[in-house]
Amino acid sequence: MTIRKRTLYWILAAIFAFTAIYAPFSDDKDSSILVTILTILLFIALAILFAHLARKVDPEKAIRFGKAKTVARAASVNGLPRDYTCIDIETTGLPDQDPRIIELGAVRIRNGKVSGTYSQLVNPGKPIPAKVAELTGIYDSLVADSPTIAQALPSFVEFCGTDTLVGHNIDRFDAPIIQAEAQRNNIQLPDFNTIDTLPLAETLCPELDRHRVVDLIRAFDIGDTEDHRATQDALQTSQIYEELRRRAS
The missing domain is CATH 3.30.420.10 (Ribonuclease H-like superfamily/Ribonuclease H)
Structure with missing residues (x-):
């Protein structure tokens, strides 16, 4: 089954948003606070990016x-x-x-x-x-x-x-x-x-x-x-x- 690009973008946006929310609760205790913060910011940025792409004109129709x-x-x-x-x-x-x-x-x-x-x-x-x-x-x-x-x-x-x-x-x-x-x-x-x-x-x-x-x-x-x-x-x-x-x- 082929997934439309818009649907894929929303899925990716949700995954990155979910990861950003739960990243601070990772079991990896060796990561520094700075690395954790940067990781969270990266996932937030990716979530915003794919949400923006999903809201644009439907790629299949464009x-x-x-x-x-x-x-x-x-x-x-x-x-x-x-x-x-x-x-x-x-x-x-x-x-x-x-x-x-x-x-x-x-x-x-x-x-x-x-x-x-x-x-x-x-x-x-x-x-x-x-x-x-x-x-x-x-x-x-x-x-x-x-x-x-x-x-x-x-x-x-x-x-x-x-x-x-x-x-x-x-x-x-x-x-x-x-x-x-x-x-x-x-x-x-x-x-x-x-x-x-x-x-x-x-x-x-x-x-x-x-x-x-x-x-x-x-x-x-x-x-x-x-x-x-x-x-x-x-x-x-x-x-x-x-x-x-x-x-x-």
């Missing part, structure tokens, strides 16, 4: 977007795919701020050309910060009648199908946030492969000082500004990806 680096590295040798879906999201904040998605966007690419788009505003269930609203143009009133993420995410996943998902900083921003929203709403996600255009650009365009979307669209003559709207940003990312794919060939 791997659902976890193949990006393998795809990107293999792509430099075997060629980047021409059929894929570019995605982008707008949110109430950064990944460490417990954000909620306020817009989902995707652009399906076939043989290097757009063959379909997806755009959906999402009601986050809490106020959109003023800075986010100013940046994106998405205000509380605009999403008041929009579906919740629980209602919108299944159609987004359906649009993406079995495609490789391409995104700029997708591994550290889009994917973790989408995964967290899915877990929060008990939605099972497929095992998507991903390609992150950020590290790809850093590898293929070392002459650039920075590799943000706005830096790349200017360097590649795609545009001058980033819209900060999900579908348009996904489209710009697809154009960035196509240029990177050309450079990698």
Whole structure:
């Protein structure tokens, strides 16, 4: 029988906590007080560490977007795919701020050309910060009648199908946030492969000082500004990806 990692972490946390509590009552009378104290502190630290790991995102579910680096590295040798879906999201904040998605966007690419788009505003269930609203143009009133993420995410996943998902900083921003929203709403996600255009650009365009979307669209003559709207940003990312794919060939 296979034990899930989260369960294993809780078991280890309990074992180390139990050991820390009963360590002072060991039959070993030769140990100094200092050694005993250090041993207790070590077991307490280990108990806290494994309890922290157990509380994090379920390791088994976290791997659902976890193949990006393998795809990107293999792509430099075997060629980047021409059929894929570019995605982008707008949110109430950064990944460490417990954000909620306020817009989902995707652009399906076939043989290097757009063959379909997806755009959906999402009601986050809490106020959109003023800075986010100013940046994106998405205000509380605009999403008041929009579906919740629980209602919108299944159609987004359906649009993406079995495609490789391409995104700029997708591994550290889009994917973790989408995964967290899915877990929060008990939605099972497929095992998507991903390609992150950020590290790809850093590898293929070392002459650039920075590799943000706005830096790349200017360097590649795609545009001058980033819209900060999900579908348009996904489209710009697809154009960035196509240029990177050309450079990698």
